[in-house]
Amino acid sequence: MQIVHSNRRGSRNIEHIGSAHTEAELAALREVAAKRLAAGQTELDLGLAAASGPLPIQSSRMQVLWDTLAAVYVDLGFESAAKRDSVFRDLVLARIIEPTSKLDSLRVLEEVGVDTMSYRSLTRRLPQYATVEFRRGLAAACAARAGLGPASLILYDVTTLYFETDKADGFREPGFSKERRLEPQITVGLLTDATGFPLMIEAFEGNRAETATMLPTLRAFMAAHHVSDITVVADAGMISDANKKAIEAAGLSFILGERIPTIPYLIAQWHTNNPDSTPPDGLVLTQPFPAGSKNKRRDHVVYYKYSADRARRSVRGVNEQVAKAENAVAGKAPVKRNRFVTLKGADKSVNRELETKARTLAGWKAYATNIDSPTPEFVIGSYHQLWRIEKSFRMSKSDLAARPIFHHTRDSIEAHLTIVFAALAITRVIEERSGWSIKKFVTTTRRYRTVQIKAGAHTITAADPLPDDLQKLITAIRGAH
Template identity: 65%
Template sequence: MSPYVRTVKTASGARAVQIVYSSRRGSREIEHIGSAHDDAELEMLKAIARQRLAAGQEELDLGLDDGPAAGGPLEIASSRMEHLWDALSRAYAALGFDAASAGDEVFRQLVLARVIEPTSKQDSLRVLDEAGITSVSYATVKRRLPLYAADRWRTALAEACAAHARLGPASLVLYDVSTLYFETDAGDGFREPGFSKERRLDPQITIGLLTDASGFPLMVQAFEGNKAETHTMLPVIGAFMTAHRLSDVTIVADAGMISEANKRAIEEAGLSFILGMRIPEVPYVVKQWRREHPDTQIPDGHIFIQPWPAAATQSRRDQMIYYQYRADRARRTLRGIDEQVAKAERAVDGQAPVKRNRFIKLTGAAKSVNRDLEAKARELAGLKGYITNLPGVTPAFVIEAYHRLFEIEKSFRMSKHDLKARPIYHHKRESIDAHLTIVFAALAVSRWIEHRTGWSIKKFVRTARRYRTVHIRAGRHRLTAADPLPADLRDALNQIHGREGAH
């Protein structure tokens, strides 16, 4: 390809500046830079075209095509990712983070730089420079980090998020945990080996995340890496309820988060819940249905309802348990059972080594396949349990609320992958907490952008960062040029800024 710049007249009488990419085969591609209505605009557009051809050179000699330029090369005064930065700043302000951080510009820059490109705090200054933002020094960043780890700072951000989510007594809040590992050999009381979501043996920390029903973050808290998941939920929810003076919310969590002690503590706190539950035995209502419908397959989507009233000696609300049967879930579960039983049979016959397999029964030195357990597992295939203490709700509401947990899983994926939450460069707890505060705020900004535009944050950043605003000095003139925006990005920016014409 041999690109060159040309000027052509348009039907309206303006002069259009274009970059023409021609090949030896005779094919051409034309990139339209813009249309000029006077000489100053024409020189500006030529400068933009030369900038693209010169791959970012700071000085652009416009005399290459048209002879020596009378004024010499034009100077690019500044180049800025204006559309992207303004959109992220709008999200930051809309969430109330300006007020929550008392206008702290260092924190704002670190949060928005992390959305653009997650990297170390020091390298964030390079990201800001590439975005055309004048940043503070790294020494200033290091001095400010301890402030961002303080409970007061994190509480102010959580209050802003809660106000944005408009939480009330009937609100659903989702809770889940994940782990972040460190590349170090020894624990220090905070970074400790424990059960890893990523199946790693390295020291780690456990992260508890609380979101609203849409996955918008409300609070994040770090725990020791060896702390049991079931022991993290109540401290997070208790701190959140106290900070925001909420009398009740409905907690939605998976079965792995809940122990009997947790459930009792939730009840004692007067909170509502919708929880997934383990099914160790075939429920009575399922057995009864099968007795009444012998040789009949449970219909796909059928829901069994089992009331669980409180005894006179129990200080809890009446509860309701729902068991839903799904044919697709049964198919996947039965396939897994078949594979595990086949492996167990090979191990019992001495054809394969004995590995962890729940269907292998060991009696002294003797091995056998646990057929009773296999039969029970097949009876339970396809069933999923849900329990709630909410009065007057439908099974569909309970199951749909539980399935909202995919939103918090999405937020975890965003924070761990798109925002690279793992605190690689931090070793002290204060530094780790400050890092997680920045990631938390960046996650909130990202979810706000996604909600407003319908785009993933990755797509929005990748698209918007390509369109820069350039300021050029041309003699006594100071010219502003900007790449033309595609229609879909223009619509997304309208959604963010709430302009007329936005959907």
């Protein structure tokens, strides 16, 4: 048995310990050699038991995922808006990680590795989240992040959320369903900025018409943020004549899709001047409607834009309906609901006048506005941002499971929507900053855990190392945090 000492210059010293002829002698020499090597040194006592075995894990946490979500929560101003309510924060972040019931959210939080509240504490807090004041605080934080100012574009749309019950209660009521459901439902109105970032959410009775939801939401938004002039962008289904007048009376601007009930003069004139011709794809006709001296409104402009793709789809639908109408009139098929069939007593006929109108209007869409100095490019381009709010609704229904299937009272439903609203805002920010879907972000980052290991009297922290590209993405999401 020898101990060899060497240094960087290559010189070596050999210290002879002895020779062994049995395993016992070899073990004794090793012990002597070990003591000589450790001479003059103290040993670090970790307090470990002599027996070997795995060290116990004291805690395990999805540190990367949780800290990133929490950083965006703070960045949006929700921490102060919610008055540092940790229960609300935990419910919002848990919904992003795994949408489930409020009771099961406690299981999600436990798997994440954060301290959980009791279910009783959770249910005690829910009524607070249903209040107008609480939700407006969150909406104010979202508006500050969006940087709203004069002429900011505000998108509006509605959706319906149904309940698996047969009993209506004045709030959950049967009505026109986006999903063609017969069960009681509620109607939800959502305001977003031009990027689809949520600004306000409001819930209404399930049998309230879509056109009757816009003004209450806009008024609540204006009262909360003291805005003087914004530009509301909405689809034709949201608008009635009364709505349009009320929007202007409130001093707001609008860009709206409009129905075309009759053939407008400009379109009829174009076909007269271009007989047997198809409008070129992208053709825009401009119809100004100046305000008269007695009108208490601004100047209006309506743009009519022709799309060849839209025309092909519309003509195909007209052809199918007219063919069915002709079969019904000829007695070859039963008379079903068909707008091209005219019934006068026992007589049936195909409404050729309506067919001509439908073919003439195929491919045309109308856009109305009252903004100053409009251009067709800006107005039509702004209107087509509505897909962003539709995406927000899809995200809230799929990624965040917005349908409140576990809630029955109005307070608990409203509280649930408040949580979904905050989760949607965080989700949109993460997707915008990372370029990833929220599903991909959660699935990827939840694998990286930080653990605390008990080693005798000491606690050791260990973590899965992050790949460089993921570290850069996390930094981009968290910004200054």
